[in-house]
Amino acid sequence: MALRSERSLDQTDWKIVRELQQDSRLSFNELGKRVGLSAPAAAERVRKLEDAGIITSYGARVDATKLGLPLLVFIQLRCAPDRCLFKTSSAEKFPEILEMHKLSGTHCAMLRVALSSMEHLEALQERLNAHGEHTTNVVTSNLFTRPIIDWEKPEVDLHPSVQQEWDRR
Structure with a gap:
């Protein structure tokens, strides 16, 4: 790391x-x-x-719920060959997607999505079907968010290899 x-x-x-x-x-x-x-x-x-x-x-950080987007979901996407979501489409066609991360492992991407309703989610899933398989996880509550990165002095016990990297800084 x-x-x-x-x-x-x-x-x-x-x-x-x-x-x-x-x-x-x-x-x-x-x-x-x-x-x-x-x-x-x-x-x-x-x-x-x-x-x-x-x-x-x-x-500015905004409250999606107050903007009429109370449903937050994470979608793991496994694109079919030659149908990668952002190679064959554009971000403008998926305004619901807040973030897209490329992944290693069984899925190629993780999407963080804000939606207005379950019907909105269903419509998005139908649009995503053209790109491959996906697994959807609905967020039931947010237990922790770290909007601020502050790693100047970690106050935790780090793995020895990570601690060595810190000591070299």
């Missing part, structure tokens, strides 16, 4: 990343105050984090 990034983050970088994950609308003045930098220095650090590809975008 590789934990090393292409660019090493120091404590100040981690503070900036933490603060912007919590509130991406912070002004450079406020961000600087929170991390102990001037506004221009904070802006320069953020620019470097963006240039390094560590900060990739800014946005």
